[in-house]
Amino acid sequence: MSDQELRNELKAPVEPLLPIEKKLIGWSLGIGVALLVLLVIINHFLPVA
Amino acid sequence: MHEVHVVCAHGRVETGELSMSEAALSPNAPVAPRLGEDGLAVIVGIGVLILALVSLYGPDLLGWAVTTSVWADPTKALGAVSKAYAGLGGAGALVTTYLALLVVLSAGAAALGAEVRKFAVAFTVVFIIAYASWFVGSWAYIATVTPADQAKFGVSWSLRLTNEGGYIVALIVGLVIANAFPRFADWLKDAIRPELYIKIAIVLLGAFIAVTAAGKLTLASSLLLRGVAAIVEAYLIYWSVVYFIARKWFGFSREWAAPLASGVSICGVAAAIATGGAIRARPQVPVLVSSLVVIFAVVEVLILPFLAQTFLSSQPLVAAAWIGLAVKTDGAAVAAGGITESLVLAKAAAEGINYQPGWLIAVTTTVKVFIDIFIGVWAFILAYIWTNHINVKAGGEKAKASEIWERFPKFVLGFIVTFAAGLALALGGAGPKLAAAVGEANTFRVIFFILTFFSIGVLTDFRKLWREGFGKLAAVYLVSLFGFVIWVGLIISWLFFAGVKPPLVG
Numbered sequence: 347m348s349d350q351e352l353r354n355e356l357k358a359p360v361e362p363l364l365p366i367e368k369k370l371i372g373w374s375l376g377i378g379v380a381l382l383v384l385l386v387i388i389n390h391f392l393p394v395a
Numbered sequence: 396m397h398e399v400h401v402v403c404a405h406g407r408v409e410t411g412e413l414s415m416s417e418a419a420l421s422p423n424a425p426v427a428p429r430l431g432e433d434g435l436a437v438i439v440g441i442g443v444l445i446l447a448l449v450s451l452y453g454p455d456l457l458g459w460a461v462t463t464s465v466w467a468d469p470t471k472a473l474g475a476v477s478k479a480y481a482g483l484g485g486a487g488a489l490v491t492t493y494l495a496l497l498v499v500l501s502a503g504a505a506a507l508g509a510e511v512r513k514f515a516v517a518f519t520v521v522f523i524i525a526y527a528s529w530f531v532g533s534w535a536y537i538a539t540v541t542p543a544d545q546a547k548f549g550v551s552w553s554l555r556l557t558n559e560g561g562y563i564v565a566l567i568v569g570l571v572i573a574n575a576f577p578r579f580a581d582w583l584k585d586a587i588r589p590e591l592y593i594k595i596a597i598v599l600l601g602a603f604i605a606v607t608a609a610g611k612l613t614l615a616s617s618l619l620l621r622g623v624a625a626i627v628e629a630y631l632i633y634w635s636v637v638y639f640i641a642r643k644w645f646g647f648s649r650e651w652a653a654p655l656a657s658g659v660s661i662c663g664v665a666a667a668i669a670t671g672g673a674i675r676a677r678p679q680v681p682v683l684v685s686s687l688v689v690i691f692a693v694v695e696v697l698i699l700p701f702l703a704q705t706f707l708s709s710q711p712l713v714a715a716a717w718i719g720l721a722v723k724t725d726g727a728a729v730a731a732g733g734i735t736e737s738l739v740l741a742k743a744a745a746e747g748i749n750y751q752p753g754w755l756i757a758v759t760t761t762v763k764v765f766i767d768i769f770i771g772v773w774a775f776i777l778a779y780i781w782t783n784h785i786n787v788k789a790g791g792e793k794a795k796a797s798e799i800w801e802r803f804p805k806f807v808l809g810f811i812v813t814f815a816a817g818l819a820l821a822l823g824g825a826g827p828k829l830a831a832a833v834g835e836a837n838t839f840r841v842i843f844f845i846l847t848f849f850s851i852g853v854l855t856d857f858r859k860l861w862r863e864g865f866g867k868l869a870a871v872y873l874v875s876l877f878g879f880v881i882w883v884g885l886i887i888s889w890l891f892f893a894g895v896k897p898p899l900v901g
Contacts, residue, residue, distance in 0.1 A: 352865065358648060361648050363643065370635070372635075374634060374635035375631065375635045375636070378628070378632040382628070385621075386890055389621065389890070392620075393617075
């Protein structure tokens with residue numbers, strides 16, 4: 347990919363976030379934070395031996 | 396510019412027009428290889444371990460491997476790892492090790508579809524420069540840490556990089572070649588295979604970690620459970636935040652944002668390429684992202700282990716987990732884990748605390764391997780979303796569950812096999828003979844680490860950062876990595892590993 351092509355690509359009009367992308371971001375973050383909280387609780391009750 | 400073939404993580408070969416250093420990321424593969432790098436790494440790693448384990452029941456087949464001690468007198472630096480081969484002398488051990496690696500890796504290069512003669516010539520030069528760097532790094536002025544060691548070697552000062560400072564020397568030498576002598580770097584590229592070298596090293600590391608863990612099995616299993624947090628963090632938290640930053644703040648298209656998010660969040664090159672394949676991006680996109688990953692991984696390797704030593708030496712396993720979460724690409728992360736272990740253990744030893752070696756690198760490797768395992772699953776999820784909701788085409792190709800296996804990093808299986816074998820033998824009471832045998836295999840692990848560091852340096856062309864348009868990609872990486880990833884990684888490492896210490900020697 348030439349410098350010119352790369353520059354043109356990166357200056358292309360912004361694609362708005364689709365609902366499915368928003369769902370992907372939201373669900374990933376939500377599940378991730380929930381699982382981490384769960385793991386922290388497990389870590390608390392089952393400390394490293 | 397060259398028309399090159401990009402061997403993707405899933406084994407398919409795609410083509411695209413790439414610059415010289417981009418091409419170096421995926422060395423010449425004019426035809427689809429009969430064996431992938433993962434398969435080769437498993438064969439070589441397990442092969443070395445089997446040869447080492449023969450000494451449990453019979454002759455010592457690998458005792459000739461060269462090892463380097465910290466030196467003030469260079470004639471006393473090199474030697475064979477086993478006393479049984481002391482007659483070889485340092486130079487004899489070095490030449491024997493080189494010839495053995497040359498034969499095995501040239502056969503491997505042939506199996507990968509590379510030109511054997513070109514590989515052999517380039518590998519010879521790579522080995523000479525890389526091992527010379529390691530040798531220099533073991534000089535007492537660079538390696539000694541404690542005043543007692545300095546007195547022993549008769550030096551009044553030292554850079555205190557430990558005897559693994561040679562990794563940093565190899566990396567810097569590689570960087571100098573890449574940035575000051577690009578034509579020489581291009582000439583070397585047939586033997587510049589950091590992913591292959593580190594995968595062999597990780598397979599070998601499995602047995603070493605098993606022998607270390609066998610002594611404290613409860614602690615080891617507790618640490619393994621905590622590795623699960625790394626998977627959640629990398630895939631669900633890092634990825635979504637970096638993707639959002641790339642799309643919303645920097646206005647990148649989906650085709651660029653997804654591989655970029657995977658490169659920053661998961662495990663660098665392999666994840667960027669797997670994601671590129673999953674969302675059907677043009678092959679140039681993940682390759683450009685991968686070149687960025689390598690550049691920033693080098694910056695991290697040069698900075699983070701020293702920060703870990705300075706600020707986290709009282710929490711060694713927090714430091715180890717943090718390195719595994721923060722440094723991208725397997726090679727850079729596991730190698731940085733090795734340096735971090737040396738630096739942190741040396742600082743602790745200077746304060747009178749002698750931790751058992753092996754635990755820090757075990758945690759870093761576990762974190763990295765756990766993350767690697769799910770690349771295929773994540774690529775499948777993205778492929779499903781992209782083909783069904785974003786790039787929907789009538790009669791278009793849909794995501795297949797078989798892609799999970801296709802994108803699974805097969806070298807992880809080698810790690811599991813050597814870990815299981817090492818653990819079974821250790822629990823079976825193989826004792827000191829096993830430790831000696833695995834120590835011989837570990838000598839080769841160190842050599843593959845050295846080759847990895849040098850190769851990463853040779854692939855890192857900092858001039859790319861000034862390439863027009865590249866700055867915006869680098870900006871996303873910079874903001875995400877240094878503004879978010881390393882800090883969240885530190886918090887989560889602290890939550891799960893604070894207060895947990897490696898066992899003490901004796």
